[in-house]
Amino acid sequence: MLLNFFKQFFVIDDAEHESGNLHNFHVSALRILLSTSLLVASAFTLHSIFRIDGTDDAFMLSVVGAACSLVLITLLCTSKRFNRQSSFLLIVALAVTGVLFIRYSEHPNGIEFGVILLYSLPLLARLFYSFKVSLLFAFANTATLAMDLHVSEHLPFESGANALFSDLYAQLMVFTLLNFALPLAASRLIKTLQRSIHRLKELTNSVSHHSDLYEEIFEHTGTPTLLCDKRGVIIKLNQKALDLFPGVNPETIEGSKINDWISSISDSSNRFFWQSNVSECVLKSNTRNSLEVHRSSLTTHGHYVLHLQDVTHLRALTEKLENTQQTNSQLVHYDALTQLPNQQKFCNQVNHRIHNVSDYYTGAMFIIRISQFKLLNKQYGRDQANRVILNFSRTLQSRLSDKTISGRLRGVKFACFMPVGQTYLIQRNLRTLIKSVLPEQIRIGEDILNIDYQIGVAYYQNEGETAEELLERCEMALEYSTSAERIAFFDKQLETKLIQEHKLGLALGEAVKNKKIQLWLQPQVVSSGDIRSFEALSRWQLEDGTFISPIVFIKLAEELGLLPKLAENLLKQLVAVLEEWHAESIKTPIAFNLAGQELMNDVFFALLMSMTSERPWLSEMLELEITETSPVMTHPLIHKRLRALSQYGYSIAIDDFGTGQASLGQLIDIPASILKIDRRFVAPLPNDNRHLDIVKSTIQLARSLNMSVIAEGIETREQANLLIGLGCDTLQGYYFGKPSPISDWTKNNHEKAKQLRMVY
Structure with a gap:
């Protein structure tokens, strides 16, 4: 308790040091000086009182000592609120005391004491004021030096030239040391400390700014994220990660181990599963919630950043797909999400079908592209967007005839090949047929979404045509579908036009690169x-x-x-x-x-x-x-x-x-x-x-x-x-x-x- 009181009183606790406040430094220095001076003055006063011999000089010394003690106590009480005034009064008091000792003391020790008091003023002035003020006191003390030398000549010192020479240089050395060397050194030290404090503040602000920035980045990674050390102790988690543990405070999770909350299913015997790059896990509080834990190492600090990806829905789809596939070869030929034939399997089925054209007059192939899928993916997330694809494929299959071959090419593109009769050789009729099999709305949870499409169509009419050629023609037609005319049909002129546009596009790229396009002016x-x-x-x-x-x-x-x-x-x-x-x-x-x-x-x-x-x-x-x-x-x-x-x-x-x-x-x-x-x-x-x-x-x-x-x-x-x-x-x-x-x-x-x- 007493130690803390002295720390607070002399402003030397850690909090004051870290603040770097120059005012606190002045208060601390002033209180230390005043307290030390008060102890000396009090000791001098008590000594004078106990040794009063009845003379006026002894009584005056006691009175002067008591008065100095009262002045020092007063300055000590006002040192914080009136710091500059108190320091000024202290310097004035020391100056007056020094002058009085030199002027009226008849003993050499008293004179030297007065000289030392005056010589200490530049250092004190530098502690509380600027270097210019300290320099002013230093030059003013040349008068003190002259006075000291003058008084020294009339005092009974050791005779001889060597004694006078030694005394002169000793006084000059003390004068230089106390008036110039120490104030300069103190000034240099104070300046260095001030610059260090200023630099430290800048670094602190920079560190604080970067810390806030990294905090914000960590909080907005877009995925549930944990920060842990090499032992698996959780240091921090963001809000998305906290949402995986409903009803649990972050303080409860932070400081605990990952194994307390998550367990590995890919390697259940591995207690350090989180050190792997990717690990399949479940929540201990809800084992039906499947996660993928992706690790990133922080080489500087030796910590791990773990991204938790919820793969519950995709895992269920994968398990369903695995249960329905009988051989590994089937996995190669079918889309994992929709279970529709992929492009290779789709082309094989179509090529097999068109070898037998006796069942129908001709066929039509068309590619369907869901227009606004990128927007859906951004708005609802990947899982919900995959659900759109899945619902669309199921609805499409339920509306198509048994003779129609359908498949998923890639992304949001689907292909269909259907036999058509003479009626559907008329593009208007085929356009109506295609629209009838496409779902106009898809439900996602409680939301019902309107679905827009772009469709490219090509007819199979000539023997020898392959599914790959038909798909290529559908792709060409798809490029010319618009928001106004969503269904585009392939023809030879379109092919020629696309080839010309491709060549023109290459030439345009070269023209832009070589700055061949020029400016004309019209008034x-x-x-x-x-x-x-x-x-x-x-x-x-x-x-x-x-x-x-x-x-x-x-x-x-x-x-x-x-x-x-x-x-x-x-x-x-x-x-x-x-x-x-x-x-x-x-x-x-x-x-x-x-x-x-x-x-x-x-x-x-x-x-x-x-x-x-x-x-x-x-x-x-x-x-x-x-x-x-x-x-x-x-x-x-x-x-x-x-x-x-x-x-x-x-x-x-x-x-x-x-x-x-x-x-x-x-x-x-x-x-x-x-x-x-x-x-x-x-x-x-x-x-x-x-x-x-x-x-x-x-x-x-x-x-x-x-x-x-x-x-x-x-x-x-x-x-x-x-x-x-x-x-x-x-x-x-x-x-x-x-x-x-x-x-x-x-x-x-x-x-x-x-x-x-x-x-x-």
Whole structure:
């Protein structure tokens, strides 16, 4: 108890050390000094009282000692609350005492005591104040040194030059040591401690941050996870792992052994099953709950991370499959989940069947792909998604005839081969038959899910065709199924088209890689005919001189995932031209088309933002046209990034307005300031009243939202005059100018661009 009291009083307990608080250090040092001084003053006072000889000097010494003791007690009581004031008063008291001893003491010891008191002031000043204050006291003590030397000359010391010489150097050494050496050393030590404490705080904050980060990662691994040591003692578990043990507190599990909760069934004799990479186990509290324990080693700490995967449902399916299979060869030829023939077995059965065509006129093979399975897998998890596949296969088999051969190819693809008569050679009839056998809904627990499909169909009509060839044709047809037309039929033209698209896709990849796709510009004018801006259009010319339509190769680039790289190449080419125009003071903006896939790409968006930060003027010269027909334009990430670009000053236009996914919704979600009327609404003007009403309402809508309007596809003077009269801000089309290579506008030191646009 007494030891703890002294630790707290002198602020030297562990908690105060770890806090690194400079105020606590000052309080501790001050209390130690004051307590020590109080002991000396008290001893001096008691000694003076007991040795009072009746003289005034003895009585005055007792009074001075008692007064000093009272002052020290007062400073000790106020040391924490008024730390700086108390330390200042202590230094002042020592200074006054030292001066008084030197001035009035007639004994050499008293003088030296006063000198030592004054010499101690720089060190004390450094403890409580800055090094500059300590240095000030040190230089002030040169007066003390001079006074001490002066007094020493008049005191009866040992005579002789050597004695005086030795005494002088002794005083200089003491002066230097106490006034400069010790304060400097203390200052160095304090600075080192302060830096160490600051660094320690930074390291502590960093460790705390990383600890919180690892805690969050551990808690959100997505699977039940345990952390244990090499002996199998559980150190920590996340919430998903705790859910496996209902009604049990984490404190009960942490510190216990894994064997207390989980037992191995793959190797029951192994008490250290959790040291294996993968082990099949059950919960001791519920042996029907099967688990797979996957181990990961932490080499730095020697601990294990155990991931517990619930495989109860899959184990039941596996056991059922194993019970129904008679030989190992059957396991090779049948799907483990659905028990349907796999692709090899399915092809063998179909090939065996088509060798005998006398039972039917012809046959039809079709591949079924469940469209939204990835979404189901993400929303419900793998086990529930497998249940969807299982329920679908059972429903499909129950609706198919006995003569139909069905199988599971891979993933969410199923294949069927059925004999059909003349009636079903008509595609409409076969389409109706296929729809009738496909379940429209599947139940998962209490949820009923609507199932969408994509289907590719191929007819068996010629002797010598194989199941493998039919499957390949079904795959080709499947690639051309859409959300609007989910059932696609194979024909020779489709095969030829796919081969051409494949070759074109390879050529497009090379063209993007070698930057063969170039930018052309088409002017956008105001009602007076002056060029307000340009639209950048991409053009791809093959080696034979033919041009590929942008509608074709842009769509192909989007399907092949080449669109972000293509847009990156074109953007760099366009920004290079804009830099030259900016240097020439050509203030003509150029609109750049984005289909949405580019903005979803992190690399392309980072490139656009870095270009913006390096060129603050770019947002004034570059306009962004968003293709409203792109399906990804409704994605929240697109809206977030467009809002960021708008805040950087970019003008954003909605292109092809009225032809896309959710036109009115786009006006709310996208921070657009320009609306482009698609050419399909402009082309029938001025004779088509219905299209005229649509254009009028679109312009009125834009006006109500404070948006500018650009009409594209203008080919006649009548169309131009009509749109100007309706209040259209900007006009674009062949009537005003066809697209031309960007080099036409940049050659001869941008002569053409300067002529058509005022240079500021």
